Amino acid sequence: MTDLKRRRFLKTAGIAGTAAAASTLAAPAIAQGSPEIRWRLTASWPKSLDTLYGGAENFAKYVSEATDGKFQIQSFAGGEIVPPLQATDAVINGTVEMCHTAQYYMWGKDPTWALGCAVPFGLNGRQQAAWWYEGGGEQLLNAFHAKSNVYSLLCGNTNAQMGGWFRKELNTLDDMKGVKMRIGGFAGAVMSKLGVIPQQIGGGDIYPALEKGTIDGAEWVGPYDDEKLGFYKVAKYYYYPGWWEGGAMLSLHVNKPKWDSLPKHYQAICKAAAAYANSVMSGRYEIQNPAAVKRLVAAGVQLRPFSEAILDACFKSANEVYAEISAKNEDFKKIWESMKAFRAESYLWQQLPDNTYDTYMMIQQRKNTL
Amino acid sequence: MTDLKRRRFLKTAGIAGTAAAASTLAAPAIAQGSPEIRWRLTASWPKSLDTLYGGAENFAKYVSEATDGKFQIQSFAGGEIVPPLQATDAVINGTVEMCHTAQYYMWGKDPTWALGCAVPFGLNGRQQAAWWYEGGGEQLLNAFHAKSNVYSLLCGNTNAQMGGWFRKELNTLDDMKGVKMRIGGFAGAVMSKLGVIPQQIGGGDIYPALEKGTIDGAEWVGPYDDEKLGFYKVAKYYYYPGWWEGGAMLSLHVNKPKWDSLPKHYQAICKAAAAYANSVMSGRYEIQNPAAVKRLVAAGVQLRPFSEAILDACFKSANEVYAEISAKNEDFKKIWESMKAFRAESYLWQQLPDNTYDTYMMIQQRKNTL
Numbered sequence: 001m002t003d004l005k006r007r008r009f010l011k012t013a014g015i016a017g018t019a020a021a022a023s024t025l026a027a028p029a030i031a032q033g034s035p036e037i038r039w040r041l042t043a044s045w046p047k048s049l050d051t052l053y054g055g056a057e058n059f060a061k062y063v064s065e066a067t068d069g070k071f072q073i074q075s076f077a078g079g080e081i082v083p084p085l086q087a088t089d090a091v092i093n094g095t096v097e098m099c100h101t102a103q104y105y106m107w108g109k110d111p112t113w114a115l116g117c118a119v120p121f122g123l124n125g126r127q128q129a130a131w132w133y134e135g136g137g138e139q140l141l142n143a144f145h146a147k148s149n150v151y152s153l154l155c156g157n158t159n160a161q162m163g164g165w166f167r168k169e170l171n172t173l174d175d176m177k178g179v180k181m182r183i184g185g186f187a188g189a190v191m192s193k194l195g196v197i198p199q200q201i202g203g204g205d206i207y208p209a210l211e212k213g214t215i216d217g218a219e220w221v222g223p224y225d226d227e228k229l230g231f232y233k234v235a236k237y238y239y240y241p242g243w244w245e246g247g248a249m250l251s252l253h254v255n256k257p258k259w260d261s262l263p264k265h266y267q268a269i270c271k272a273a274a275a276y277a278n279s280v281m282s283g284r285y286e287i288q289n290p291a292a293v294k295r296l297v298a299a300g301v302q303l304r305p306f307s308e309a310i311l312d313a314c315f316k317s318a319n320e321v322y323a324e325i326s327a328k329n330e331d332f333k334k335i336w337e338s339m340k341a342f343r344a345e346s347y348l349w350q351q352l353p354d355n356t357y358d359t360y361m362m363i364q365q366r367k368n369t370l
Numbered sequence: 371m372t373d374l375k376r377r378r379f380l381k382t383a384g385i386a387g388t389a390a391a392a393s394t395l396a397a398p399a400i401a402q403g404s405p406e407i408r409w410r411l412t413a414s415w416p417k418s419l420d421t422l423y424g425g426a427e428n429f430a431k432y433v434s435e436a437t438d439g440k441f442q443i444q445s446f447a448g449g450e451i452v453p454p455l456q457a458t459d460a461v462i463n464g465t466v467e468m469c470h471t472a473q474y475y476m477w478g479k480d481p482t483w484a485l486g487c488a489v490p491f492g493l494n495g496r497q498q499a500a501w502w503y504e505g506g507g508e509q510l511l512n513a514f515h516a517k518s519n520v521y522s523l524l525c526g527n528t529n530a531q532m533g534g535w536f537r538k539e540l541n542t543l544d545d546m547k548g549v550k551m552r553i554g555g556f557a558g559a560v561m562s563k564l565g566v567i568p569q570q571i572g573g574g575d576i577y578p579a580l581e582k583g584t585i586d587g588a589e590w591v592g593p594y595d596d597e598k599l600g601f602y603k604v605a606k607y608y609y610y611p612g613w614w615e616g617g618a619m620l621s622l623h624v625n626k627p628k629w630d631s632l633p634k635h636y637q638a639i640c641k642a643a644a645a646y647a648n649s650v651m652s653g654r655y656e657i658q659n660p661a662a663v664k665r666l667v668a669a670g671v672q673l674r675p676f677s678e679a680i681l682d683a684c685f686k687s688a689n690e691v692y693a694e695i696s697a698k699n700e701d702f703k704k705i706w707e708s709m710k711a712f713r714a715e716s717y718l719w720q721q722l723p724d725n726t727y728d729t730y731m732m733i734q735q736r737k738n739t740l
Contacts, residue, residue, distance in 0.1 A: 034404070034438075065638035066436060068404075124728060126496060126529075129649055130656030159496075160723035222723065241723035246731070268435035269639065275646035279499055286500030290715035293722065303722065311730055315739075340740070345660035347728075347735035352663065352673065353530035353592065353611035355732065358494060358717075360681055361616070362725065365717035369685075370710070 034263065039073045039097040041252075044084040044105065046203070047077045049225055051288070055156035055250055055281045056100035062273035063266075071266055073098070084202065091253045092148055098254040100155060107185035111325050112332040114186050115339060116141045116152065118161075118248040120318035123339055125159035125247030125282065127346050132249070133275075135342050140335045151259040153274035156250030156281035161242035162226065163306055164219030165210065165235035170306070173313055182206050182218035186321065187244030193317040203229065210234045221248075223292035224285065232301045239304050243314055250281065404633065409443045409467040411622075414454040414475065416573070417447045419595055421658065425526035425620055425651045426470035432643035441636055443468070454572065461623045462518055468624040470525060477555035481695050482702040484556050485709060486511045486522065488531075488618040490688035493709055495529035495617030495652065497716045502619070503645075505712050510705050521629040523644035526620030526651035533609035533676055534589030535580065535601040540609065540676070543683055552576050552588035556691065557614030563687040573599065580604045589614075593662035594655065602671050609674050613684055620651065 041060065045052040053075070060073040076096075078084030087099035088106055106113035115122075123131055131137040132154045145152045164183070170176060177195035188198030199215050209215045211234040218235070219242060220226045232238070252274055259267065297303065306314075326333040364370050411430065415422040423445070430443040446466075448454030457469035458476055476483035485492075493501060501507040502524045515522045534553070540546060547565035558568030569585050579585045581604040588605070589612055590596045602608070622644055629637065667673065676684075696703040734740050 062638065062642050066635055066642055068633070068635040121731065121734075124724070124731075126652070127656065130653035132653070133650045134653035134657045160727045162723050223719075241727035241730070243727065243730070246727045263438070265436055265438040268432065269642070272432050272436055272639070272642035272646040275649050276642040279645050279649060280503045282496070283500035283502070283504035286497065286716060286719075287504045287712070290719040293719055305726055308730070315730075315734065342657070343731075344735060344740040346656060347731050347740060349593075349656075349660040349663055350728065351732050351735070353532050354494070355728065356675055357530045357611035357613065357616045358720065358725065360611070360613070360678075360685075361491065361494075361713075361717050362721050364491075364685070365714060365721070370714040370717060 034067065034070050034265075037071045037262075037266070039071075039258075040081065041073050041075045042078070042081045042087050042090055042096045042099045043075055044078050044087045044099070044101040046079075048228055051158070051221075051225060051281060051284050052100075052156065052250065053077065054284060055277050056252075058277040058280050059100070059155055059252060059270075059273050062276050063269055066269045066273060067266065071269070075100070088148075088150065088253050091150060091255050094255055094258075096255075097258045098252055100250065100252055102248065103152075103251050104185050110329070110331070111186065112144055112329060112335060115332065115335045116145075116249060116251060118245040119186055119336075119339075120190050120244040120321075121246070121315055123247055123343055123346070125157040125249075127342065128157060128247045128249050129154070129278070130346070131339060131342050136338055140338055144331050144335065145253070146256060149256040151254045151256045153252040153254070153271060154249055155252045155274040155277050157278065158221055158245070158248045158250075158285055159282060161245040161248060162219070162222050163239035163242045164217055165226070165231040166217040166237040166239060167210070167213070167235045168216065169237055169304065170239065170310065172307070173310060176310065179217055180215045182209065182215050183244075187219075189321050190244070190314060190318045193320065194313055207231060207234065219244075222285065222289050223296055224288040227292050227296060232296050232299055236300060236302050237304050238296065238301050239306055241306070243306070243311060243318075404437065404440050404635075407441045407632075407636070409441075409628075410451065411443050411445045412448070412451045412457050412460055412466045412469045413445055414448050414457045414469070414471040416449075418598060421528075421591075421595060421651060421654050422470075422526065422620065423447065424654060425647050426622075428647040428650050429470070429525055429622060429640075429643050432646050433639055436639045436643060437636065441639070445470070458518075458520065458623050461520060461625050464625055464628075466625075467628045468622055470620065470622055472618065473522075473621050474555050480699070480701070481556065482514055482699060482705060485702065485705045486515075486619060486621060488615040489556055489706075489709075490560050490614040490691075491616065491685055493617055493713055493716070495527040495619075497712065498527060498617045498619050499524070499648070500716070501709060501712050506708055510708055514701050514705065515623070516626060519626040521624045521626045523622040523624070523641060524619055525622045525644040525647050527648065528591055528615070528618045528620075528655055529652060531612035531615040531618060532589070532592050532596065533612045534587055535596070535605035536587040536607040536609060537580070537583070537605045538586065539607055539674065540680065542677070543680060546680065549587055550585045552579065552585050553614075557589075559691050560614070560684060560688045563690065564683055577601060577604065591618075592655065592659055593666055594658040597662050597666060602666050602669055606670060606672050607674050608666065608671050609676055611676070613676070613681060613688075620648075 041056055043053055043056045047053050056075045060075055063071050082090040085105045087101040090096050091099045103116035104114040180197045180199055182199045182201045184200050191198055201209055206218045207230050210218055411426055413423055413426045417423050426445045430445055433441050452460040455475045457471040460466050461469045473486035474484040550567045550569055552569045552571045554570050561568055576588045577600050580588055
């Protein structure tokens with residue numbers, strides 16, 4: 001047998017072997033090889049928000065590196081292909097293969113989506129990751145998303161957000177009445193029970209609305225992102241905490257038939273790359289927010305905590321909204337009950353070593369001994 | 371041109387194209403292909419600790435899945451190849467390609483290693499991940515590890531640990547004097563300044579020592595892991611927080627020449643898989659610890675916080691040890707100063723939305739309204 005003939009024989013034998021394996025194992029990944037794939041990702045963020053947009057970019061970079069450049073995902077900022085809030089729709093209808101977004105932008109279609117991002121008095125960022133990876137969250141949310149032909153991956157977290165920028169102080173519950181605030185979805189519904197008038201305004205339009213006084217307040221994310229949008233120039237009271245986002249998960253949504261068509265090892269790479277990008281985004285916020293909050297305070301920003309009375313009223317109002325939605329939405333009820341059960345367990349546990357450790361360290365920070 | 375000829379022509383053209391690319395780009399990963407690789411990993415844990423050992427197993431699983439089974443890493447429990455505390459030595463001397471361990475086990479060789487796991491009054495788990503991924507930690511630690519021919523990856527975190535099990539209450543600083551406690555490394559050095567007599571005892575030997583009264587106390591991890599070792603049966607006071615482990619990073623150590631020999635895309639897969647396994651381990655602790663602490667309390671365990679006076683004395687003592695080591699160890703000083711600067715910044719920031727949100731939620735947990 002010549003060398004060339006031998007090579008052809010081995011190749012044929014190899015193909016035959018693979019075919020035999022395929023007949024006993026359902027679609028083995030090995031039979032699929034490592035194809036060249038090009039996808040497009042539409043993000044809900046402008047490129048200037050390097051924290052959020054970086055989540056999409058890092059994911060794409062890790063996937064490319066892990067596949068030796070064979071699986072390339074090109075990221076587009078919100079508005080380049082479709083508007084920021086229509087990212088998931090573009091995935092569902094197949095305009096793009098995937099997007100990077102906040103699930104609560106889908107609140108209007110079904111409030112269940114909001115559970116995959118942030119809900120009032122929900123889980124904090126650490127709890128959200130635990131619930132997603134080990135608490136059944138990934139499976140519960142994906143069972144719901146499959147109904148829309150979406151496969152989702154956790155990819156980023158802001159951790160607890162600030163409560164937003166206001167042109168005047170909010171000392172009492174009465175001060176909330178009639179306040180026109182840029183706040184959306186679930187939190188807007190809760191706020192409206194307190195007399196706040198929620199306004200839906202895209203990120204880029206908030207600053208002029210605050211400046212002109214068309215609105216009295218606006219929430220966005222936290223110091224590092226908010227500083228870029230300039231709110232501190234026109235509304236100096238910066239409230240905390242954003243009780244509607246004790247943590248906020250960001251997500252990759254993939255068109256499900258497209259996801260199902262990927263070789264199994266590309267799916268595995270996507271899962272690992274999403275987890276990596278998830279941790280890097282949290283880290284970037286953690287590193288960038290302290291410096292940003294110091295710059296804002298130096299620029300005259302006044303930090304204000306929401307009073308316990310205001311938080312209590314919001315908590316009560318939120319529980320009413322949870323009950324109302326749960327009474328008429330089985331998907332929401334099922335997933336919220338899983339989160340809620342874990343929330344109670346976890347906040348018992350976090351009072352022990354975590355909270356006592358952090359409290360002691362915060363006392364030292366205030367004493368300037370760190 | 372026949373079909374067969376055309377295919378041969380395309381194939382040749384493809385190879386020529388790759389060779390041309392290779393001459394302009396330094397050692398492109400594509401030239402390395404996807405070889406079959408078999409490695410061994412020795413862990414510092416028994417298989418019964420599914421949290422810690424699960425970190426190694428999940429990493430290996432994700433790598434296998436992402437390489438379509440081509441890169442296989444077989445995990446061994448502590449003691450199967452080398453004893454638990456000699457895992458890193460086995461990597462350095464090439465007995466195994468990699469290990470999964472806690473870097474502070476290398477404290478005796480150089481205290482700088484401890485910074486890659488946990489140090490008294492150091493960063494909490496969330497801060498550790500941020501410092502590693504976005505705060506320069508990965509680069510600083512790897513520059514140090516390279517001196518020992520080790521490449522390291524963050525792969526797991528316990529978050530804040532408990533302060534350990536004691537046969538009697540520790541109400542005052544005087545109660546600490548003469549207490550024989552199983553506690554190692556850095557924390558042991560800090561404790562000894564308070565009159566505690568630190569004991570080095572392997573995990574499996576703690577229970578009989580506590581039972582016989584050879585020691586008065588012992589620290590391990592937290593409720594879920596500690597419960598498995600049965601300490602609650604022989605020492606009923608369970609203290610918190612473990613101020614020497616406000617977070618504890620677990621690491622993968624790879625023999626550096628072996629790491630450098632991997633195709634670039636296998637390295638990328640290892641990095642993403644480690645980040646994935648890192649998040650899953652934290653999640654598993656978060657899910658499992660609440661139920662474990664409830665079982666322990668039901669079994670008669672008495673939870674006790676360390677008093678602020680005891681914590682203050684430990685903090686002072688720890689700062690003395692930091693100064694002593696920094697005065698004679700440049701590597702330690704450089705890395706600790708990076709962590710320390712971030713610690714002060716981050717504990718300023720975490721007092722705002724994160725701490726106020728969590729505090730409000732913990733109040734609700736105590737009111738039983740969650």
